[in-house]
Structures are given as structure tokens and as C-alpha cells.
Amino acid sequence: MNNSPLHLVLAKLGIITVGEVARKTVTFGDPEASKGGLIWGIVSVLLIFSIWSLAVANEWASAIFLPPPSEVVSQFWKIATDGFRGSSLWEHLGISLYRLLVGFILGCLIGIPIGFGMALSKVVRGFFDPIVEFMRPIPPLALIPLSIIWMGIGNGSKIFLLFLAALWIMVLAARAGVEGIRLSKIHAAYTLGASKKQVLLRVILPNALPEIFTGMRVAMGVCWGTLVAAELVGADAGIGFMITVAGKFLETGLVFVGIILIGIIGAAIDVSMRKAEALMIPWKGKV
Amino acid sequence: MxxxxxxxxxxxxxxxxxxxxxxxxxxxxxxxxxxxxxxxxxxxxxxxxxxxxxxxxxxxxxxxxxxxxxxxxxxxxxxxxxxxxxxxxxxxxRGMVFQQGALFEWMSVAENIGFGPGMKGVPKNEINTIVEQYLETVGLQGFGNKAVYELSGGMQQRVALARCLANEPExxxxxxxxxxxxxxxxxxxxxxxxxxxxxxxxxxxxxxxxxxxxxxxxxxxxxxxxxxxxxxxxxxxxxxxxxxxxxxxxxxxxxxxxxxxxxxxxxxxxxxxxxxxxxx
Structure with a gap:
């Protein structure tokens, strides 16, 4: 009876255990013991939706402030099929993702070599240190007005902003990744006959990958947030632009659609980067 | 002299x-x-x-x-x-065997051992022969495809020894x-x-x-x-x-x-x- 489908589903959700299971007596403070718990995730989502529906049904707030879930779904459906302001929803999302990726990739492509240079060469470190130290603490949001003055409200200013947002993070991550190497690994490579170039490509670079990947996850998160903010302030398309315009016309349902999409996309990006990390750097955290 | x-x-x-x-x-x-x-x-x-x-x-x-x-x-x-x-x-x-932590975690056991010959430009199939030979010398036959971090401390030092030997230092x-x-x-x-x-x-x-x-x-x-x-x-x-x-x-x-x-x-x-x- 312990193998019935219901039991298996309940076990999968972490509500019951099936078969013989080793029990720990100390569970408080043990991260392993609090793994699973998928069921509580489902509970929390259901709870939010029921409170939302309840609030709408009892008219705790007017529909302008809090549209019913059904309204949000139908708004999503509408812009998914008819589009918004001359462009389809997918075009708005596509342009946002395009800006995100180009800015982020440029930041990585330029930031990682600078970080390597700073860790490996006195000249490069000396040269970039004041620039990095000055630029790093400036929130990218503070640069939005300047980017608009310089480059307008099109793709250029957004990409420039995201490039800067990713750049300093990637410089620091790459530098930390290189500086964190055990000297004995470098020594070993040299005694095994590696040239400087081989030491760089076969030892220093792979050794820095875990740090670089952590930096990329942080940079991606910051870029996504910065992009939406930049599109809110001044843009002609994109998901941030969409919710600003919707907000101005009090189309609250559409604002909700935008917010939910931003959340889902941000989460999806982080999850996929974590998966890529596990795939590409299986040794992370095991050294 | x-x-x-x-x-x-x-x-x-x-x-x-x-x-x-x-x-x-x-x-x-x-x-x-x-x-x-x-x-x-x-x-x-x-x-x-x-x-x-x-x-x-x-x-x-x-x-x-x-x-x-x-x-x-x-x-x-x-x-x-x-x-x-x-x-x-x-x-x-002049080869060197270090205390633990000098192996390359991003490479398999075999790739670690074959690192030195690879740097010299020894062809792939010859490297494989060398790797097999030194895996046997240190008693790790069949461990070539394992990841370094899957091995115990003693086994890791065997790999370090094999990696050094495979390079034929004097x-x-x-x-x-x-x-x-x-x-x-x-x-x-x-x-x-x-x-x-x-x-x-x-x-x-x-x-x-x-x-x-x-x-x-x-x-x-x-x-x-x-x-x-x-x-x-x-x-x-x-x-x-x-x-x-x-x-x-x-x-x-x-x-x-x-x-x-x-x-x-x-x-x-x-x-x-x-x-x-x-x-x-």
C-alpha cells in the first residue's frame, strides 16, 4: 500500500516518507534536513492567489488598484495576441532581452580580460585601480540620465548602461578568481613543462571559472533590474516601457502582467545560469 | 662534474x-x-x-x-x-610533488597525468599509453575517468605522483x-x-x-x-x-x-x- 500513486506523490512533495529512512535527531540548523519542502512552496503561491481573489471578491480595493486575477490573465492574453502600442508582446520582450544580452555579454567580454590583467600585471592593476574603485560604487541607476543625454532613449543608451553595470562586477570577479589560485598549481604546471600561455589557458582560466560564474550570476541580476528601471525612465519599447505607459493610463491589469513577466524572466535567467554552472563547473565547492 | x-x-x-x-x-x-x-x-x-x-x-x-x-x-x-x-x-x-591541492580539479585523473606529455606535444594515443602505464605504477588502474575531487586524499597523492612521473623528470x-x-x-x-x-x-x-x-x-x-x-x-x-x-x-x-x-x-x-x- 506504501507504493500507491498517492503515496508516491505525497512522498515527492515531502509530506510523507516512504520506506526505511535514516533519521537525524539534530535537524534544527542542519541545512540538509530542511531540503525539499516543495509542498510549502505550493502552499505559499496558493495562499497569495486566494488572498488576492478574496480581496477582489469582497471589494477591499477598487479594480483600479487591484484588478482580479482573471483580468490579469485576459490582459496577458490580449497583448500576447494583439500586441501593445504597435508592437507585439514578444517584440517588447525580445527587445528587452536583446538589450540585456548585448550589454551583459559586452561587459563580460571586456571586464574579464581587465580583471585578469589586474590580477596578473602590476601595470594593468595600477592603471585600472582608480577607475574601477571610482566607478564600482556608483549605482547604475544614477547613470541613467547621463546615458539618455549622451545616447538618447533607444537601444544604445540601454546597452551602454548594462555594459557598465556588468563591467565592474565582472572585473572584480575575474580578478578574485585569478588571485584565489593556489600557487602550487601554477608551480606544478611550470614543472610539467607548461609555457606562460599554457599556464594561463589551462590552469589560471579554468581555476577562475567558479568565481567568474558567480560574478556572471550577480551581473545578470543587476543588469535585469537596471534594464527595467532604464526602460521605465525613458524608452520607446521594451517590457519596462510597457508598464510605464500602462501605469499612466491606469491599466493596472497590464501593469500586473508586466511585473509578473519581469519576475518570471528574472527567475528563469537565474535558474538557467545555475543549471549551466552545475553542468560546466562540476568541481565548484568540492575543492 | x-x-x-x-x-x-x-x-x-x-x-x-x-x-x-x-x-x-x-x-x-x-x-x-x-x-x-x-x-x-x-x-x-x-x-x-x-x-x-x-x-x-x-x-x-x-x-x-x-x-x-x-x-x-x-x-x-x-x-x-x-x-x-x-x-x-x-x-x-626537475618534477615536483606538492602537498594536497596542486592537482587540476577541472581535469579528470587521466588528464592530470597526461598534462606534462600534452605540454610537450606528445600525440594523443601515446599519451593514453603513458597514462595507463603510470596509473598502474601507482595502483589506480581503472580510475582514469574519475574526477579528482571524487578521490580520497591518499588516492589524490597517488595521482600527483603519477602526474610527476609521467613527465619523466630526472x-x-x-x-x-x-x-x-x-x-x-x-x-x-x-x-x-x-x-x-x-x-x-x-x-x-x-x-x-x-x-x-x-x-x-x-x-x-x-x-x-x-x-x-x-x-x-x-x-x-x-x-x-x-x-x-x-x-x-x-x-x-x-x-x-x-x-x-x-x-x-x-x-x-x-x-x-x-x-x-x-x-x-
């Missing part, structure tokens, strides 16, 4: 960041013949790691010279370049290679090092903190002393030769072994007390 490692009046002075200097090595001279196995003992701060790093070519001494005379001066039959005897930097002829330097291992694994590894020394005839220099290990493995044992770092006493011992055929346990039981061990131990104790300032 006979082949082997020749150390001539080496001195090493470190400048301290706050001013002042430390004499890590003073006037150290010795000759290690090809095929000899040497162990180096001494309290911390006696300059033994500095000495090994100079021989490896990672450090340049502030005075004196280190040279390695090898037989393989290139003739018409080999394409190898003439090797300068004076040590000026790291070279594949001189093998070991910096406390067994320091992080448990007693039982350590004893097995000592046997393995002796077996490799006996079968390959390599010249080996090994640093250790364990007096017993130094006695087991050293045909010659240097006991070094600090301030300034120097060779305080040298022993020539029969145990490494005997250990090839006899069990290390039996050797440990003999009176002469324990006498030498006690002698060295009290010597090192005295040095340690001098460093710490006499207590009690």
Missing part, C-alpha cells in the same frame, strides 16, 4: 616588509648523486622549503648557485636541447607529499615511493616533518636548523635500501632505527625549544 644535483654555498636572505631581514639559508652546500634519495628534516623556519623551491627553480638564491648536471646532452640521435646545468627557472627535468622534489594523510595511508605511500625509487632509479629529494618517514625514505637525511637556515647534521642510512625488500614495520622495530630516531628527535626538540624560548 658527476651527474646529479650540485648545491654550492647557497644563501637566501628575505627582506622583511617592516625593515630588517631574515637569513633563511646560509652557506648550504651538498652534492646529491644521480639515483640517490634524500630526505630533509627540520623545525619550521629552517629553510627547507626555500631550499626545495630554489632547486625547483621557483626562487633565485641571493648568493651561491644550484646546478643540475644531467646525462642527456643532446647527440645527433635525440632532438632534445642541451640542458644548462645552472638552475635559473622551473624545468620538466629529479623528483617532494614537499611534504604525505603530510595530510592518515597514518595507515601514509605508510602505504612510503612503500610506494620506495618502490618507485627502486624501479625507476630516479633521484629524489623529499621534505618531511616526520622523523620516521625521513629515516625510512632517506639514504641520506639532512637535519636542518634555523636562524640562519643550515644543514646541522647529515646521516647516511641503510633503511631505504632495506625497505625495498623488507617490511617497514620490521625495520621500525630494530634498535638501531629507534636509536637514530631518538637522537634526531631530541636534536629537533632542542631547536624547537630554542625557537620558542625555554618554557617551564
Amino acid at each position: 658527476a651527474t646529479g644535483l650540485h648545491i654550492d654555498k647557497i644563501g637566501m636572505i628575505y627582506q622583511l616588509p617592516g625593515g630588517g631581514e631574515v637569513e633563511a639559508l646560509k652557506d648550504v652546500s651538498f652534492h646529491l648523486d644521480k639515483g640517490e634519495i634524500l630526505t630533509i628534516l627540520g623545525p619550521s623556519g629552517c629553510g627547507k622549503t626555500t631550499l626545495l623551491n630554489i632547486v625547483a627553480g621557483f626562487l633565485v638564491p641571493t648568493s651561491g648557485t644550484a646546478s643540475f648536471y644531467s646525462e642527456q646532452i643532446s647527440g645527433p640521435s635525440t632532438s632534445r636541447q642541451v640542458l644548462e646545468p645552472l638552475i635559473t627557472g622551473p624545468s620538466p627535468e 629529479l623528483i622534489l617532494m614537499d611534504e607529499p604525505l603530510g595530510a594523510l592518515d597514518a595507515l595511508t601514509r605508510e602505504k605511500m612510503q612503500g610506494l615511493i620506495l618502490k618507485i625509487w627502486n624501479e625507476t632509479g630516479k633521484t629524489i629529494a623529499l621534505i618531511t616533518h616526520s622523523v620516521e618517514e625521513a629515516l625510512f625514505l632517506g639514504q641520506r637525511v639532512f637535519v636542518m636548523a634555523p636562524r640562519p637556515g643550515r644543514i646541522e647534521k647529515e646521516y647516511r642510512l641503510p633503511y631505504a635500501q632495506r625497505g625495498v625488500n623488507e617490511s617497514l614495520r620490521d625495520i621500525k622495530m630494530t634498535d638501531e632505527f629507534s636509536q637514530t630516531r631518538e637522537e634526531i628527535l631530541s636534536m629537533i626538540w632542542e631547536m624547537e625549544e630554542e625557537i620558542m624560548g625555554r618554557q617551564e
Whole structure:
């Protein structure tokens, strides 16, 4: 009876255990013991939706402030099929993702070599240190007005902003990744006959990958947030632009659609980067 | 000059960041013949790691010279370049086995072992043969595809040994290679090092903190002393030769072994007390 489908589903959700299971007596403070718990995730989502529906049904707030879930779904459906302001929803999302990726990739492509240079060469470190130290603490949001003055409200200013947002993070991550190497690994490579170039490509670079990947996850998160903010302030398309315009016309349902999409996309990006990390750097955290 | 490692009046002075200097090595001279196995003992701060790093070519001494005379001066039959005897930097002829953590985690066991031959441009299929051969030498047949971090500490040091051997160095330097291992694994590894020394005839220099290990493995044992770092006493011992055929346990039981061990131990104790300032 312990193998019935219901039991298996309940076990999968972490509500019951099936078969013989080793029990720990100390569970408080043990991260392993609090793994699973998928069921509580489902509970929390259901709870939010029921409170939302309840609030709408009892008219705790007017529909302008809090549209019913059904309204949000139908708004999503509408812009998914008819589009918004001359462009389809997918075009708005596509342009946002395009800006995100180009800015982020440029930041990585330029930031990682600078970080390597700073860790490996006195000249490069000396040269970039004041620039990095000055630029790093400036929130990218503070640069939005300047980017608009310089480059307008099109793709250029957004990409420039995201490039800067990713750049300093990637410089620091790459530098930390290189500086964190055990000297004995470098020594070993040299005694095994590696040239400087081989030491760089076969030892220093792979050794820095875990740090670089952590930096990329942080940079991606910051870029996504910065992009939406930049599109809110001044843009002609994109998901941030969409919710600003919707907000101005009090189309609250559409604002909700935008917010939910931003959340889902941000989460999806982080999850996929974590998966890529596990795939590409299986040794992370095991050294 | 006979082949082997020749150390001539080496001195090493470190400048301290706050001013002042430390004499890590003073006037150290010795000759290690090809095929000899040497162990180096001494309290911390006696300059033994500095000495090994100079021989490896990672450090340049502030005075004196280190040279390695090898037989393989290139003739018409080999394409190898003439090797300068004076040590000026790291070279594949002088391999090194480090304490744990020097393996490349992003490579499999086989890729680690094949790293040296790969750097030399040895073709893939030949590398595979070399890797198989040295996996067998260190007793890790079938572990080639494993990830380094899946192995125990003792197995990782076997891989480190195989990686060094696969590069066919003439001189093998070991910096406390067994320091992080448990007693039982350590004893097995000592046997393995002796077996490799006996079968390959390599010249080996090994640093250790364990007096017993130094006695087991050293045909010659240097006991070094600090301030300034120097060779305080040298022993020539029969145990490494005997250990090839006899069990290390039996050797440990003999009176002469324990006498030498006690002698060295009290010597090192005295040095340690001098460093710490006499207590009690």
C-alpha cells in the first residue's frame, strides 16, 4: 500500500516518507534536513492567489488598484495576441532581452580580460585601480540620465548602461578568481613543462571559472533590474516601457502582467545560469 | 662534474616588509648523486622549503648557485636541447610533488597525468599509453575517468605522483607529499615511493616533518636548523635500501632505527625549544 500513486506523490512533495529512512535527531540548523519542502512552496503561491481573489471578491480595493486575477490573465492574453502600442508582446520582450544580452555579454567580454590583467600585471592593476574603485560604487541607476543625454532613449543608451553595470562586477570577479589560485598549481604546471600561455589557458582560466560564474550570476541580476528601471525612465519599447505607459493610463491589469513577466524572466535567467554552472563547473565547492 | 644535483654555498636572505631581514639559508652546500634519495628534516623556519623551491627553480638564491648536471646532452640521435646545468627557472627535468591541492580539479585523473606529455606535444594515443602505464605504477588502474575531487586524499597523492612521473623528470622534489594523510595511508605511500625509487632509479629529494618517514625514505637525511637556515647534521642510512625488500614495520622495530630516531628527535626538540624560548 506504501507504493500507491498517492503515496508516491505525497512522498515527492515531502509530506510523507516512504520506506526505511535514516533519521537525524539534530535537524534544527542542519541545512540538509530542511531540503525539499516543495509542498510549502505550493502552499505559499496558493495562499497569495486566494488572498488576492478574496480581496477582489469582497471589494477591499477598487479594480483600479487591484484588478482580479482573471483580468490579469485576459490582459496577458490580449497583448500576447494583439500586441501593445504597435508592437507585439514578444517584440517588447525580445527587445528587452536583446538589450540585456548585448550589454551583459559586452561587459563580460571586456571586464574579464581587465580583471585578469589586474590580477596578473602590476601595470594593468595600477592603471585600472582608480577607475574601477571610482566607478564600482556608483549605482547604475544614477547613470541613467547621463546615458539618455549622451545616447538618447533607444537601444544604445540601454546597452551602454548594462555594459557598465556588468563591467565592474565582472572585473572584480575575474580578478578574485585569478588571485584565489593556489600557487602550487601554477608551480606544478611550470614543472610539467607548461609555457606562460599554457599556464594561463589551462590552469589560471579554468581555476577562475567558479568565481567568474558567480560574478556572471550577480551581473545578470543587476543588469535585469537596471534594464527595467532604464526602460521605465525613458524608452520607446521594451517590457519596462510597457508598464510605464500602462501605469499612466491606469491599466493596472497590464501593469500586473508586466511585473509578473519581469519576475518570471528574472527567475528563469537565474535558474538557467545555475543549471549551466552545475553542468560546466562540476568541481565548484568540492575543492 | 658527476651527474646529479650540485648545491654550492647557497644563501637566501628575505627582506622583511617592516625593515630588517631574515637569513633563511646560509652557506648550504651538498652534492646529491644521480639515483640517490634524500630526505630533509627540520623545525619550521629552517629553510627547507626555500631550499626545495630554489632547486625547483621557483626562487633565485641571493648568493651561491644550484646546478643540475644531467646525462642527456643532446647527440645527433635525440632532438632534445642541451640542458644548462645552472638552475635559473622551473624545468620538466626537475618534477615536483606538492602537498594536497596542486592537482587540476577541472581535469579528470587521466588528464592530470597526461598534462606534462600534452605540454610537450606528445600525440594523443601515446599519451593514453603513458597514462595507463603510470596509473598502474601507482595502483589506480581503472580510475582514469574519475574526477579528482571524487578521490580520497591518499588516492589524490597517488595521482600527483603519477602526474610527476609521467613527465619523466630526472629529479623528483617532494614537499611534504604525505603530510595530510592518515597514518595507515601514509605508510602505504612510503612503500610506494620506495618502490618507485627502486624501479625507476630516479633521484629524489623529499621534505618531511616526520622523523620516521625521513629515516625510512632517506639514504641520506639532512637535519636542518634555523636562524640562519643550515644543514646541522647529515646521516647516511641503510633503511631505504632495506625497505625495498623488507617490511617497514620490521625495520621500525630494530634498535638501531629507534636509536637514530631518538637522537634526531631530541636534536629537533632542542631547536624547537630554542625557537620558542625555554618554557617551564
